[in-house]
Amino acid sequence: MRLTELAKGVAAIVDHVADQHTADAVAARLRDLGFVHGEPVRIVATAPWGGDPIVVQIGSTRFALRRAEAQRVNLQTAHGVAA
Amino acid sequence: MSGAALNIALVGNPNCGKTALFNQLTGARQKVANYAGVTVERKSGSFTAPSGRTVRVVDLPGAYSLKSVSPDERVTQAVLQGSYPGEAVPDLIVCVADATNLRLHLRFVLEVRRIGRPMVLALNMMDAAARRGIRIDVQALSQRLGMPVIETIAVRRGGAAALVGAIDTAEPAALGVSTVPADLHAEVRSILADTVVMPAPTDRRDDAIDRVALHPVLGVLLLALTMFLVFQAVYALGKPMTDAIADGFGALGGVVGEWLPEGPLRGLVTDGLLAGLGTVLGFLPQILVLFFFILLLEESGYLPRAAFVLDKLMVSVGLSGRSFIPLLSSFACAIPGIMGTRSITDPRDRLATILVAPLMTCSARLPVYALLIGAFIPHRAVLGVFNLQGLALFCLYVAGIAAAMFVAWVAKRIGRSRQERALLMELPSYRLPHWRDIALGLWERGAIFLKRLTGVMLALTVLMWAICTFPGAPADATRAAIDYSFAGMIGHTLQYVFAPLGFNWQISLSLIPAFAARETAVATLATVYAVGGEEGAALQSALAAHISLASALSLMVWFAFAPQCMSTLAIIRRETQSWRMVALSFGYMFVLAYAASFLTYRIAGWLA
Numbered sequence: 179m180r181l182t183e184l185a186k187g188v189a190a191i192v193d194h195v196a197d198q199h200t201a202d203a204v205a206a207r208l209r210d211l212g213f214v215h216g217e218p219v220r221i222v223a224t225a226p227w228g229g230d231p232i233v234v235q236i237g238s239t240r241f242a243l244r245r246a247e248a249q250r251v252n253l254q255t256a257h258g259v260a261a
Numbered sequence: 262m263s264g265a266a267l268n269i270a271l272v273g274n275p276n277c278g279k280t281a282l283f284n285q286l287t288g289a290r291q292k293v294a295n296y297a298g299v300t301v302e303r304k305s306g307s308f309t310a311p312s313g314r315t316v317r318v319v320d321l322p323g324a325y326s327l328k329s330v331s332p333d334e335r336v337t338q339a340v341l342q343g344s345y346p347g348e349a350v351p352d353l354i355v356c357v358a359d360a361t362n363l364r365l366h367l368r369f370v371l372e373v374r375r376i377g378r379p380m381v382l383a384l385n386m387m388d389a390a391a392r393r394g395i396r397i398d399v400q401a402l403s404q405r406l407g408m409p410v411i412e413t414i415a416v417r418r419g420g421a422a423a424l425v426g427a428i429d430t431a432e433p434a435a436l437g438v439s440t441v442p443a444d445l446h447a448e449v450r451s452i453l454a455d456t457v458v459m460p461a462p463t464d465r466r467d468d469a470i471d472r473v474a475l476h477p478v479l480g481v482l483l484l485a486l487t488m489f490l491v492f493q494a495v496y497a498l499g500k501p502m503t504d505a506i507a508d509g510f511g512a513l514g515g516v517v518g519e520w521l522p523e524g525p526l527r528g529l530v531t532d533g534l535l536a537g538l539g540t541v542l543g544f545l546p547q548i549l550v551l552f553f554f555i556l557l558l559e560e561s562g563y564l565p566r567a568a569f570v571l572d573k574l575m576v577s578v579g580l581s582g583r584s585f586i587p588l589l590s591s592f593a594c595a596i597p598g599i600m601g602t603r604s605i606t607d608p609r610d611r612l613a614t615i616l617v618a619p620l621m622t623c624s625a626r627l628p629v630y631a632l633l634i635g636a637f638i639p640h641r642a643v644l645g646v647f648n649l650q651g652l653a654l655f656c657l658y659v660a661g662i663a664a665a666m667f668v669a670w671v672a673k674r675i676g677r678s679r680q681e682r683a684l685l686m687e688l689p690s691y692r693l694p695h696w697r698d699i700a701l702g703l704w705e706r707g708a709i710f711l712k713r714l715t716g717v718m719l720a721l722t723v724l725m726w727a728i729c730t731f732p733g734a735p736a737d738a739t740r741a742a743i744d745y746s747f748a749g750m751i752g753h754t755l756q757y758v759f760a761p762l763g764f765n766w767q768i769s770l771s772l773i774p775a776f777a778a779r780e781t782a783v784a785t786l787a788t789v790y791a792v793g794g795e796e797g798a799a800l801q802s803a804l805a806a807h808i809s810l811a812s813a814l815s816l817m818v819w820f821a822f823a824p825q826c827m828s829t830l831a832i833i834r835r836e837t838q839s840w841r842m843v844a845l846s847f848g849y850m851f852v853l854a855y856a857a858s859f860l861t862y863r864i865a866g867w868l869a
Contacts, residue, residue, distance in 0.1 A: 203330055204683045210326040211685075212365055214446045218462075223475035227573040231582070231684055233475055237364030238462045240471075240688040242569040242582070247683055 181234065181251035184221055191254040192217045192236075198250060205250050212237045213251050266307075266315040268349045269428060270340060272373060273357035274366045275323035276562075276689035278385040280304075281415035281698050282357055283320040286425070293705060297347050300603060300836055301336045310429035319351070325365075327372050331606060341376055353431055354380040355424070360390035360397060360412075361464070361690065363457060367449045374406065375441045381409045381431070383424050388414045389464075389690065396458040405452045416695040467690050474566045484567050491554045492592075499547035506546070510539030529726050534719070547624045549707055551593040556702045559586070560694035565686055572684060578666040579673030580617070581610040582684060588614065588665070591621035595829045597706050599836055607682040613672050615837060616846060617665035619829050620822065622658045625779040629820050630654055632783050636801035637813040653817075660821050664853060721777045729788050743789055752789075762819065762855065763812035763862035772819075777827050779820065811865035815858040822854035 184190050195213050197205045213219070213236060222240060223233040231244045273279045284291075287306030296303045304320040321340055322333035336345065343350030356373050358366035370382055384397065403410040411427050414420030442448050453459075473479045514531040521527040558564045564586050572582030580588075583605045591598030598618045605611040634650050641649045728747040735745065743749050752770030759769045767789045775782035783800075790803040804813070824830070824847040834843050 204681065204685065206328075207325070207683075207685060210368070212368070212446065217446075222471065223480075223569075224477065225569060225573050226477040226481055229477075231569060231572050233471075233569060233688060235463065238362050238459070239365045240463075240467075242565070242572070242684055242686045242688060244572070244684045246681060247685060 179253045179255055181219065181221075181248045181253060182232075182245050184219075184253065186221045186224055189218060189220050192219050193252045193254045195250050196252055202250075204247055208247070208250060211241060212239065219251070219253070266317055267310075267353065267428070267431070268317050268319070268351050269353045269355050270319050270321055270351035271355050271357060272321045272337060272341060273323060274325055274359070274362075274369050276687060277323070277357045277359045277362075277366055278415045279323060279357045280320060281695060282383065282385060282413060282421060282424075283318060284697055284701050285415050285421045286316075287318055289701065289704070291701070291705075296336050296345070299332050299336065300838070301332050302603070308425075310425060312429050314429065316428060317349075319348075325369065327369075341373060341378065343378075352379065353428065354378050355383055355428070356380060357383045357385050357413075359386050359690075360384045361386055361393060361395060363397075363453060364449065364462075367452060368445045370406065371441050371445045371448060374408070379431070381411060381424075381427055382406060383411055383413045383421075385413045385415055386692075387412045388417065389692070393464055394460045398456045402452065402456040405456060416692075416698075464690055470691055471566070471688075474563065475569065480566070480570045484570050487558070487563075487567075491551070491558075494554060495547055495551050499550045502546035503543045506543045507539050510535050510542070514539075525730060528730065529723065534723070538719075543628065545707070547627065548593040549703060551624070552590070552597075552703055552706050553699065555586075555590060555593075556699050557694055560692070560698055560702075562689045562691045565688050568686065569688065579613055579669035579671075579676075581605060581607060581614075581682065583607075583686065584610060584614040588618060588621055591618040591623060593706075594623050594625065594709075595619045595621065596709055596832050599829070599832050602836065606685070609676060610682055612837065612842065613669050613676075615833055615842065616672060616849075617669050619825075619846065619850065620661045620665040620668065622661045622821065623779075625826070626657075626820050628780045628783045629775075630657060630817060632786075632801060632804070633813050633817050636804045637810050657817060657821050660818070660857075664822060668849065668853075721774050721781060725774050725781070725785055726788060729785075748789065761862075762858040763809065763815045763866070764819075765808060765812070768808070768812070768816060772823075775820075775823075776825055779825050782820075809866075809869075811862050811869060814865045815862035818861045819854050819858040822850055822857055824848075824850035824854070 179190075181190075181192075192213050192215060194215055195205050195208045217236060220235045221232050222235050225231050229245075231242050232248060233240055233242050234248065271279050271283055283304065283306065287308050290308070291304060291306040294303045294305075295301065301322055305318065306320075307315055307317045310316050319340070321337045324334040324337045327334060327338045327341075339345035340348050341351065341354060354373060354376075356370050358370055374380060382403075384399065384402075390397065399410050399412065409427055411424045413424050474483055514535040517535065518527060518531045521530060555564075558567070568582035568585045570582075571585050575582050575584055584602075586604065587598045587601035589598075590601050595618045598621070599615050602611045602614045602618070605614055634653050638650045638653045643649050643652060725748070728751070729743055731746060733745070748770055749766070751773065752766035755769035755772070756764065756766040759772070764772075767786060770789060771782040771785040774785050786804065787800050790800060790807070808816075830843050830847060833846055834840065837843075
């Protein structure tokens with residue numbers, strides 16, 4: 179499952195960030211910011227006018243991401259979706 | 262070691278409180294410049310440590326990572342490694358981390374640690390950490406990181422005393438290069454598990470505020486209300502100060518006028534210098550009040566939320582949520598606004614924002630608007646609650662915003678870039694702003710004006726006065742003296758260009774100094790209509806007698822869109838390193854202003 183498919187307020191765990199092309203700077207930046215395997219993640223808010231961008235809680239930080247960026251973040255499915 | 266000056270570099274993630282710490286350390290002894298060859302801000306300062314040794318501090322740009330592509334991060338990395346040309350190699354790196362956000366910030370600390378230079382960690386915002394029940398075993402953390410760890414509270418008096426002590430007694434030693442493991446995230450988790458107890462990953466206060474501030478409906482309402490209150494405050498607080506300054510200079514002109522002998526010198530000092538200074542200083546309060554509120558919102562952590570709420574709307578017209586903050590600053594003045602676009606990471610978004618920033622109604626336009634609205638728009642109630650004059654001013658603001666949206670949209674259509682434009686913006690914890698950070702920020706931005714004022718403005722005022730006065734009228738003059746002056750000749754020539762917009766030669770002439778600084782148009786009109794000293798009611802009645810309503814409306818529209826001022830174009834050149842952008846800005850604004858004024862003049866003339 180991808181981060182963009184996660185419902186607002188539901189806790190999940192990051193699996194990995196996928197590169198969309200070679201030398202994907204956005205993906206590298208996401209990994210630097212803590213979007214790495216095993217990290218808890220949650221969507222805190224979605225913007226007015228169509229729910230793009232979204233605000234994501236990762237670690238103890240909040241980031242605003244556009245859906246095109248959040249698309250790269252893959253979530254763990256096995257034990258990820260808990261309340 | 263003691264005796265010699267010590268160079269230290271402050272480095273850390275964005276939002277770690279680094280700049281507040283820098284302000285605490287150096288106070289007002291700061292210098293803001295650029296790094297050689299790039300538009301990256303270089304902040305430096307110094308303080309004297311208790312031992313008497315001078316400590317030079319450079320506040321490096323905030324960075325999430327050292328391997329990255331942004332110019333900021335390249336500068337940070339090069340300075341830390343001591344490879345930036347012309348920059349001193351730091352004797353000691355002070356890495357600043359937010360104690361409430363160590364999961365993110367420690368990764369960067371480890372990355373800097375890898376460089377192997379002498380280093381201490383300043384664990385900042387310890388007050389917020391204590392409030393949230395976060396417990397940090399500082400001793401153990403210091404052991405794991407292999408560097409001294411010092412607790413700081415940048416926003417509290419004396420909150421950096423321990424850091425100053427540590428810097429003062431430092432005998433910097435290199436840390437050895439290869440002790441940091443490859444997987445930084447795994448190392449951070451391991452360090453956190455051993456040294457930090459964190460009851461909850463988020464602050465309950467942040468959660469509560471964000472439930473409103475980021476809400477799809479309430480968030481928009483909150484933003485609208487905030488903006489409304491800010492602009493109300495700008496007028497409510499700024500106007501009395503502006504009036505007081507104008508009165509003060511008027512009185513000063515009277516006193517000086519009596520003291521100086523009758524003649525050209527008296528005219529120069531009272532009509533030229535003092536009247537000009539009064540006009541310019543007059544709108545400084547409004548600029549400062551607006552910047553005060555912007556800084557307040559910035560320091561509190563709200564502005565990135567506003568950028569988030571507006572992102573979709575801004576993207577749809579070809580900008581980015583990040584454009585919001587620079588455009589808001591442009592309502593005070595486009596210069597700091599354009600400089601503020603450095604925070605826009607995407608180069609295309611940044612150029613689009615720079616292109617439209619001068620369309621925001623800056624405060625330099627207000628004296629011109631106030632003069633024309635006062636002279637031509639009747640003071641009459643509309644629909645019971647609104648005032649026709651206020652409504653006219655509001656329309657001019659809206660015209661600027663609408664034009665900016667239109668221009669950005671066109672630029673987006675023309676621009677062929679298919680590259681993805683990322684937002685990726687941190688929403689920091691809310692915090693109470695500290696007066697010192699607000700005051701220093703206000704001083705920094707206010708100083709931009711004072712510099713502009715002392716140079717360009719004064720020279721221009723004197724020049725305008727001179728070309729209006731010389732050469733004098735011949736003895737057998739049949740027309741007003743000014744018709745024979747250089748100003749009269751230039752004005753009459755320019756009128757060929759501007760007559761289709763309904764401008765007479767006096768107005769055409771006033772557009773020249775207005776190009777240097779808009780607000781001087783008022784002083785110029787006062788000079789050419791020879792109403793002298795104060796430009797209040799006398800100038801308004803002179804204008805009402807000489808030009809038609811259609812011309813006045815056309816002139817207001819001209820000022821809303823015209824390519825002004827010179828300083829703005831200079832800053833566009835500096836920030837984009839491109840004359841093409843300057844030509845583009847000037848060109849599109851001239852065409853826009855000319856077309857809009859032409860239409861206004863024709864339509865108003867036809868309706869009248």
